[in-house]
Amino acid sequence: MSILQLHGVSRSFGGVRAVEDASFTVERGQLFGIIGPNGAGKTTLLNLISGLINPDAGRITLNGIDTTKRTPQYIARHGLARTYQTIRLFDTMSVRENVMVGGHSALSYSFLAALSRRKIFKQHELALIDHVDFLLDTVGLADRSNDPAISLSYGEQRRLELARALAAKPAILMLDEPAAGMNTRESENLSNLLRRLVDTTSLTVVIIEHNVRLMMELCDRIVVMNFGRKLKEGTPAEVRKDPSVIQAYLGRAA
Amino acid sequence: MHDVFDFFTSYSYLFYLVLLNVILALSVYITLMAGQLSLASIGFMAIGAYSSALLAMNVGLPYPLSMICAALISGTIAVLVCMPVLRLKGVYLAITTVGFGELVRFIALNSDYLGGAMGLSGIPPATETWHLAVFLLILIYGFRTLQRSRHGRALVAIGRDEVAAKTMGIPTTQYKVAAFTAGAMMASVAGSFAAHHTAYLSPGEFTFTHAVLVLIFVVFGGLRNYWGPVLGAIVLTLLPEVFRFLHEWRMIIYGISVLLVVVFIPDGLLEFGRFFRHNRNKAGRSTSGPTASEAKLG
Numbered sequence: 001m002s003i004l005q006l007h008g009v010s011r012s013f014g015g016v017r018a019v020e021d022a023s024f025t026v027e028r029g030q031l032f033g034i035i036g037p038n039g040a041g042k043t044t045l046l047n048l049i050s051g052l053i054n055p056d057a058g059r060i061t062l063n064g065i066d067t068t069k070r071t072p073q074y075i076a077r078h079g080l081a082r083t084y085q086t087i088r089l090f091d092t093m094s095v096r097e098n099v100m101v102g103g104h105s106a107l108s109y110s111f112l113a114a115l116s117r118r119k120i121f122k123q124h125e126l127a128l129i130d131h132v133d134f135l136l137d138t139v140g141l142a143d144r145s146n147d148p149a150i151s152l153s154y155g156e157q158r159r160l161e162l163a164r165a166l167a168a169k170p171a172i173l174m175l176d177e178p179a180a181g182m183n184t185r186e187s188e189n190l191s192n193l194l195r196r197l198v199d200t201t202s203l204t205v206v207i208i209e210h211n212v213r214l215m216m217e218l219c220d221r222i223v224v225m226n227f228g229r230k231l232k233e234g235t236p237a238e239v240r241k242d243p244s245v246i247q248a249y250l251g252r253a254a
Numbered sequence: 255m256h257d258v259f260d261f262f263t264s265y266s267y268l269f270y271l272v273l274l275n276v277i278l279a280l281s282v283y284i285t286l287m288a289g290q291l292s293l294a295s296i297g298f299m300a301i302g303a304y305s306s307a308l309l310a311m312n313v314g315l316p317y318p319l320s321m322i323c324a325a326l327i328s329g330t331i332a333v334l335v336c337m338p339v340l341r342l343k344g345v346y347l348a349i350t351t352v353g354f355g356e357l358v359r360f361i362a363l364n365s366d367y368l369g370g371a372m373g374l375s376g377i378p379p380a381t382e383t384w385h386l387a388v389f390l391l392i393l394i395y396g397f398r399t400l401q402r403s404r405h406g407r408a409l410v411a412i413g414r415d416e417v418a419a420k421t422m423g424i425p426t427t428q429y430k431v432a433a434f435t436a437g438a439m440m441a442s443v444a445g446s447f448a449a450h451h452t453a454y455l456s457p458g459e460f461t462f463t464h465a466v467l468v469l470i471f472v473v474f475g476g477l478r479n480y481w482g483p484v485l486g487a488i489v490l491t492l493l494p495e496v497f498r499f500l501h502e503w504r505m506i507i508y509g510i511s512v513l514l515v516v517v518f519i520p521d522g523l524l525e526f527g528r529f530f531r532h533n534r535n536k537a538g539r540s541t542s543g544p545t546a547s548e549a550k551l552g
Contacts, residue, residue: 050421076423090414092478093407100404101411105423107404114403115396121403168423 001064003028003172003204004049009058011048018044020228022058026172026221031198032206033215033236036225037248042208043085045225046174049206050082051075063171077105079171083161083178085208089149095160096145099132102167128167135163138193154181159190166197172204173197179211187211191218212249216240224248266383270451272491273386274444279471279483280393281440286477287406288433289413290340291348293465295441297355298328300460302442303449304368307377310450317380321446328442332435340430355465362457373456374449381451389443397480409433474515476522485523 004026011019019041026032034042047053049060051072060068067075081102090098107124114121136142139159144152152160158178165173175194179187191214197203209215215222216236224231224239226248232239239245262269278295285292305324309315315323339350362368369375400406411419412426420426449455467490475486493511497504519525 052417052421072417072420073423073425076421082421084418088415088418090411090418092414093410097407097410101407101419101424102422104404104408104411109404111400111403111405114399114405125402125404164422 001028002026003063004206005059005061006049007059007061009045009048009055009060011044011053011055017228019048019055022225022228022230024223024230024233026204026206028204029198029202030204030220031194031218032204033219033222034206034208034225035210035212035215035222035239036231039227040225041228042225043176044228046082046176046206046208049075049174050080076168080174081165081168081170081172082174083158083165083176085176085180087154087157087161089157089160089164091148091150093149094146095141095149095152096129096132096136098149098160099135099163099167100128102164103128103132104168106167106169132163132167135166138166139163140189155183155186158182162190162193170203172206174206174208176208177210178207179209179214187214194218268492268495270381270383270386272488273383273390274447275468275471275487275491276484277386277390277393277440277444277447278468279475279487280397280480281437281444282468282472283477283480283483284397284409284433284437284440286472287413288409288430289416290430290434291344292351292434292437293348293462293469294332294335294351294354294434295437295468296460296462296465297351297358298332298438298441299445299448300355300358300362300457301328301331302445303455303460304362304374304445305442306446307374307449307455308368310378310380311374311376317378317450321443321450324446325439325442329435329439332438333431336431336434340427340434352462352465355460356462359457359460362460369455371457373454373458375454377449377453377455379450379453381447386447389447393440394480394484401479405429470512474512474523476524478521478524482522482524489523 002025006025007023009019009022010017022041022045034045036042044053048055049062051067051070051074054069058068059066062075062078062080065078067078090101093101107128109118109120109124133142133145136145139162141152141156141159141163144156149157149160158181162175162178165175179190182190194205194207195218198205207215207219219236221234222236222239223233224242224245231248232242232245234242278299281295281298282292302321302324305327306320309320309323310317313320335354339347339354342350363371400409408419408424408429411422411424412429416426448459471486471490472483473486474490475484476482490508490512493508494504497507500507515523
């Protein structure tokens with residue numbers, strides 16, 4: 001069973017068709033890329049999948065469950081985590097606390113259990129802190145864990161968002177331009193990290209990125225979007241050769 | 255020893271006032287944690303005060319029970335009010351909650367059953383200052399737990415970025431309703447304490463000015479953790495008393511103090527120490543942030 005399926009998903013804002021009739025399937029353990037020029041509807045697509053907006057038409061299934069009209073909370077609890085193009089950190093909280101919020105739905109103790117200092121409270125919190133520190137180490141922010149999130153550099157904030165999304169132990173992770181604002185070395189580190197995560201765990205990654213070269217090297221499969229429509233889907237090699245894709249990016253040949 | 259006892263008896267009312275204001279400040283703080291600027295606390299304080307007074311006078315409920323029933327009434331009203339009101343954000347929410355407080359006050363003012371403008375007298379006095387102290391200790395323990403639990407982190411997360419909190423799987427609406435209701439019940443208990451302390455109630459005690467004063471306690475103290483509102487309420491309650499010898503000038507001192515803190519330490523009095531530390535080593539990043547202690551587990 002594939003982890004994510006879209007069937008004819010459409011969404012308009014006023015008269016603008018942001019996403020029109022988008023269909024594709026993401027398989028478990030894939031690094032799945034979505035590319036396309038500005039305004040192609042890539043971020044809208046992620047918002048639709050994560051439940052922040054509902055589609056006008058079409059169907060979205062996550063892990064075999066129909067999530068078309070579900071709330072973001074429901075979808076998050078069923079294994080989907082994401083980051084944002086415009087970084088959305090909890091700015092006054094420390095780096096570690098941000099990642100701990102990411103692990104919210106992995107914990108289940110009640111507030112009464114916390115008040116009565118039941119064992120489950122301490123166990124869950126300590127296990128979470130262990131996991132969080134491991135993730136901060138993974139993204140290279142271990143030495144910043146007590147600093148407020150707002151004190152981090154742009155690239156560091158992107159890595160923190162990644163760690164926060166991973167804290168929920170998601171089955172599928174969606175990244176919206178994770179390499180924006182990163183230098184070449186940082187984005188190389190990021191793609192190595194993503195590759196390692198996908199290869200060593202059962203994680204599936206959907207990634208939107210403008211850096212086409214990075215995407216061609218990184219992804220197993222790529223969807224090209226243009227004006228809200230799916231232009232082409234295939235392996236990076238297939239996509240690279242496709243004349244319609246070249247035209248969308250570079251314009252019509254003279 | 256005798257002197258200590260004397261000190262407590264002669265300043266008993268002041269202790270009571272400080273404790274009452276700290277409880278009220280915390281009731282506003284819990285909704286602010288979740289980013290909700292609500293000024294409804296005074297309204298719920300009034301509901302708590304009138305409910306427990308009437309339950310004691312007309313139904314004959316004993317004192318702690320009347321207070322608990324009043325808190326449950328306030329909690330129920332809070333949940334009902336929440337549903338339409340918490341769809342609003344920022345100033346719109348603030349204005350609506352001010353409207354709620356005024357609505358409660360006008361009902362009290364115009365209802366003969368509630369004593370009208372003359373107020374309600376003959377409430378059985380029962381509140382001792384130590385009752386407030388015990389309740390406050392319980393509250394502090396609650397806030398301490400909240401800060402170290404997933405629930406407290408979720409509230410702060412909602413306050414900082416609701417959309418991000420949603421996609422972390424946090425049921426934002428439930429948390430906002432819970433925070434609003436908990437704040438309402440705290441304010442209600444404060445109201446019950448007040449009713450059974452002075453044995454008299456009038457609508458004039460629950461005006462918009464009081465609502466704003468409580469908000470000032472919180473902002474003055476600082477929002478980073480629950481000690482902010484506690485500190486703010488203590489300092490701003492004692493300030494006019496300390497400067498009593500200045501007569502009518504003392505309220506000017508009060509105003510200037512608030513102004514100075516807001517301008518120079520916008521994060522609140524609690525950040526006073528950090529303010530100086532920050533200025534001293536502006537170049538280096540602070541490695542031993544106070545947040546380190548927050549991450550520890552109790």
